[in-house]
Amino acid sequence: MEVENTDLERRVLAHERILQxxxxxxxxxxxxxLDRLRALFTRHHTLGADEHDYVxxxxxxxxxxxxxxxxxxxxxxxxxxxxxxxxxxxGG
Numbered sequence: 001m002e003v004e005n006t007d008l009e010r011r012v013l014a015h016e017r018i019l020q021x022x023x024x025x026x027x028x029x030x031x032x033x034l035d036r037l038r039a040l041f042t043r044h045h046t047l048g049a050d051e052h053d054y055v056x057x058x059x060x061x062x063x064x065x066x067x068x069x070x071x072x073x074x075x076x077x078x079x080x081x082x083x084x085x086x087x088x089x090x091g092g
Contacts, residue, residue, distance in 0.1 A: 020064065024071040034068065041065050 027034035041061040 016064065020068045020071055023068045024075070027068070027072060034065075034072070037065050037068075 023034070023037070041058060042065055043058065043062070
């Protein structure tokens with residue numbers, strides 16, 4: 001049963017990664033798209049004293065959206081570090 005749980009976890013993580021990249025690409029062509037997702041899913045959450053380990057579905061969604069933002073920031077940083085006219089291939 002341990003192997004089945006690990007397999008399921010890997011599949012869920014793969015789907016999460018695919019969705020994050022897809023959303024990041026969609027946000028490139030429509031910047032307001034990420035703003036709408038952020039408005040829906042990013043809210044400040046407070047936990048009660050008895051909920052110190054509890055993570056809600058909305059909190060996971062917020063973490064997901066933040067990871068999409070990190071992907072966009074990383075791509076923007078890499079694009080800004082490229083030197084115009086520099087070869088994109090190794091040794092070229």
